[in-house]
Amino acid sequence: MRHFDVLVAGAGPAGSQAARVIAEKGFSVALLEKRQEVGSPVRCAEGVSEKWLLKHTGVEEPWIEAEVRGALLRAPDGTKAVMHYSEKGYILDRARFDRDLAWKAADCGAFLLTRAAVTKVLPYEEFFIVRTDHPLHQEIRATLLILADGIESRLAAQLGVRTTLAPSDIEMCLQYTLEGAPHEEGMIEMAGGNEIAPGGYAWIFPKGGNRANVGLGLLGSRSRAGFNARFYLDRFVAGRFPDASVIRTVAGAVSASEPLEEVCGEGFMIAGDAARLANPLTGAGIGNALESGALAGETAVQALKAGKRDRDSLEPYKQKLMRSIGNTSKKFYRIKEPFVKFTDEDINNMIRIVSKIDPSRVTVAGILEAAFKENKAVLALIRKAFFS
Numbered sequence: 062m063r064h065f066d067v068l069v070a071g072a073g074p075a076g077s078q079a080a081r082v083i084a085e086k087g088f089s090v091a092l093l094e095k096r097q098e099v100g101s102p103v104r105c106a107e108g109v110s111e112k113w114l115l116k117h118t119g120v121e122e123p124w125i126e127a128e129v130r131g132a133l134l135r136a137p138d139g140t141k142a143v144m145h146y147s148e149k150g151y152i153l154d155r156a157r158f159d160r161d162l163a164w165k166a167a168d169c170g171a172f173l174l175t176r177a178a179v180t181k182v183l184p185y186e187e188f189f190i191v192r193t194d195h196p197l198h199q200e201i202r203a204t205l206l207i208l209a210d211g212i213e214s215r216l217a218a219q220l221g222v223r224t225t226l227a228p229s230d231i232e233m234c235l236q237y238t239l240e241g242a243p244h245e246e247g248m249i250e251m252a253g254g255n256e257i258a259p260g261g262y263a264w265i266f267p268k269g270g271n272r273a274n275v276g277l278g279l280l281g282s283r284s285r286a287g288f289n290a291r292f293y294l295d296r297f298v299a300g301r302f303p304d305a306s307v308i309r310t311v312a313g314a315v316s317a318s319e320p321l322e323e324v325c326g327e328g329f330m331i332a333g334d335a336a337r338l339a340n341p342l343t344g345a346g347i348g349n350a351l352e353s354g355a356l357a358g359e360t361a362v363q364a365l366k367a368g369k370r371d372r373d374s375l376e377p378y379k380q381k382l383m384r385s386i387g388n389t390s391k392k393f394y395r396i397k398e399p400f401v402k403f404t405d406e407d408i409n410n411m412i413r414i415v416s417k418i419d420p421s422r423v424t425v426a427g428i429l430e431a432a433f434k435e436n437k438a439v440l441a442l443i444r445k446a447f448f449s
């Protein structure tokens with residue numbers, strides 16, 4: 062049986078980033094992916110802020126399908142507001158991006174194995190035995206584990222971590238990539254309303270030319286028989302892009318919850334969507350996956366250098382994660398609760414207020430302030446979260 066310093070389960074952005082950081086420092090790492098090809102099929106609208114790429118991967122031209130400089134916010138009554146981003150954003154070729162990140166980890170020395178689902182993690186005193194469904198590598202031994210197995214993560218639960226998501230903490234998403242969907246170049250669009258996407262929003266993300274990712278997410282607790290994501294998306298697309306053709310369909314879920322309380326334990330860490338790190342208001346998770354993967358990788362390296370694997374030695378991962386993204390995510394979560402209860406009139410009012418602000422001065426905090434101007438408790442929370 063092969064033994065690795067670290068085994069990473071899942072070759073999404075979180076897992077590949079962790080594996081690369083560890084391999085670069087000369088430790089042995091296995092990166093196991095259940096799918097036959099890393100990155101495919103895509104389950105993402107592919108939008109990411111440049112800051113995360115600059116911090117973790119650099120920006121490579123083949124990954125970029127469109128540049129984004131702002132967002133158009135559309136209310137149920139048609140009122141529009143424009144927000145200019147202070148940082149550039151990109152719409153990625155996510156399949157290529159994910160594949161390249163995994164291959165870069167392999168270039169640094171990681172043992173990348175596809176069609177290798179981790180089925181069981183068995184903790185022993187000094188290591189884990191990991192079972193897989195790969196015919197040639199059915200058991201692998203590893204000193205440390207990084208669980209980066211995404212939203213459907215089942216592995217952390219095997220180690221006693223509570224990962225269940227309530228229906229009110231999960232967005233059910235469906236997206237079509239459309240050909241023949243004219244939209245404003247360089248802008249993403251987000252449309253809210255209870256007849257559009259109850260408890261969520263619809264998006265239009267440019268993919269170059271007249272191609273766009275058009276999708277929506279609705280809260281699991283608001284999905285009903287016959288009124289599911291497909292019903293709402295088909296209606297949205299028929300209204301906005303009646304002449305477009307669907308060239309790709311993407312279905313998936315995004316957590317709209319707080320980060321897991323327990324992101325590390327004896328010999329293991331949990332990263333990315335598996336740790337419920339997507340932003341609970343927007344669903345954005347690529348940047349947080351990269352950040353958490355890098356932090357988990359760095360913590361693993363420190364622990365291995367010290368010859369340790371106990372919970373206390375991995376605790377710095379949790380502390381750094383909370384400082385970097387976790388605490389902000391918790392604040393967004395508290396705001397999410399009242400936000401998803403908004404009536405269409407509330408959303409119309411919010412967008413109307415935002416539409417009067419100079420687009421270069423519109424910020425997420427400003428939008429939230431407009432949303433909760435009548436709700437003093439939430440307003441105080443927003444001010445504390447963003448301005449203190």
Ligand SMILES: Cc1cc2nc3c(=O)[nH]c(=O)nc-3n(C[C@H](O)[C@H](O)[C@H](O)COP(=O)(O)OP(=O)(O)OC[C@H]3O[C@@H](n4cnc5c(N)ncnc54)[C@H](O)[C@@H]3O)c2cc1C
Pocket residue numbers: 070071072073074075076093094095096100104105106107108109177178179180209210211212214216234235236276311312313314315332333334335339344345346347348350
């Ligand atoms: C419809 C939709 C649109 C989205 N749009 C955006 C967006 O525009 N911008 C954004 O930032 N985020 C978006 N997200 C969220 C984003 O896709 C995730 O947050 C991000 O992929 C998280 O990365 P990850 O590495 O944690 O998990 P993943 O990318 O999900 O990677 C997990 C990997 O683990 C593998 N795996 C699972 N179980 C096992 C196992 N047992 N053994 C081995 N491998 C396993 C999976 O096959 C997968 O490759 C969207 C999500 C959805 C569903």
